[in-house]
Amino acid sequence: xxxxxxxxxxxxxxxxxxxxxxxxxxxxxxxxxxxxxxxxxxxxxxxxxxxxxxxxxxxxxxxxxxxxxxxxxxxxxxxxxxxxxxxxxxxxxxxxxxxxxxxxxxxxxxxxxxxxxxxxxxxxxxxxxxxxxxxxxxxxxxxxxxxxxxxxxxxxxxxxxxxxxxxxxxxxxxxxxxxxxxxxxxxxxxxxxxxxxxxxxxxxxxxxxxxxxxxxxxxxxxxxxxxxxxxxxxxxxxxxxxxxxxxxxxxx
Numbered sequence: 001x002x003x004x005x006x007x008x009x010x011x012x013x014x015x016x017x018x019x020x021x022x023x024x025x026x027x028x029x030x031x032x033x034x035x036x037x038x039x040x041x042x043x044x045x046x047x048x049x050x051x052x053x054x055x056x057x058x059x060x061x062x063x064x065x066x067x068x069x070x071x072x073x074x075x076x077x078x079x080x081x082x083x084x085x086x087x088x089x090x091x092x093x094x095x096x097x098x099x100x101x102x103x104x105x106x107x108x109x110x111x112x113x114x115x116x117x118x119x120x121x122x123x124x125x126x127x128x129x130x131x132x133x134x135x136x137x138x139x140x141x142x143x144x145x146x147x148x149x150x151x152x153x154x155x156x157x158x159x160x161x162x163x164x165x166x167x168x169x170x171x172x173x174x175x176x177x178x179x180x181x182x183x184x185x186x187x188x189x190x191x192x193x194x195x196x197x198x199x200x201x202x203x204x205x206x207x208x209x210x211x212x213x214x215x216x217x218x219x220x221x222x223x224x225x226x227x228x229x230x231x232x233x234x235x236x237x238x239x240x241x242x243x244x245x246x247x248x249x250x251x252x
Contacts, residue, residue, distance in 0.1 A: 004110045005065035009058055010035070011048045011076070012069035014237025015090070018102055021118055021238055024109040029061040034200070036231065051076065055083070065108070069236075071175060093152045093174050095126065098236040118238065125241040128160040129248060136251060138163035139191035139219070142176065142234070144198055144207070147186070149179045153236055158195075161247040166191055183211060192218040194225045195247065197234055203227035226250050 008028050010016035013035035019028055020038060030047040037043055047057045051072050058066070068077045068089045077089045088108070092101045099119060106115025138158050140150030149167040150158070152174070158165045165171070166189040170179045196203040205225040214220050233243035
């Protein structure tokens, strides 16, 4: 690149995390409040939630690049563009798209050497489990009201880890409202394992177990309801390796 950004504002946690990992933290000027900044690193101003941002604070940072993620931030990205800011809007939904986005970001900040090494680790740690004798039925709950099943990369990880996603047919649905499911659909599918991550709020396993008719689900009877931290499964970046490794342990 002829000019490498030096004052980047990251409005999604996975982007901030990746820039930190590849050694570009000095180029980060501000981050989303959803990013847990690593201990021992110079803290950056928190300038946004997920669907909203403090435009006054962002303006004060005088960013030379703002990176957004997903259709949820589309209106925010448009407003920032209208205000004259350079914006890179990412919208990865699959594991392949996630890897491609991470590779793109390494080029943006001229950290390709470090990035390629970490991308190799990313691919290696997300390798498919071989010789699976039997695949348990898995329901992933991204939200509890309404019930929303897992996004594409989550569905892919379930299968790589040795499970069978009971809503794999919804994998291609990119927007959350398209992945709304009914309690009856879940009762009929009878998942043997339930993974849940509720977009920033703690999962209540007792609440899941107490749902009408769910006491007969295999997952409830066997007490196989497990929370996966949102930062390890709902943010499409390097930290997916941690969520995947937890899935593998629980499915083994």
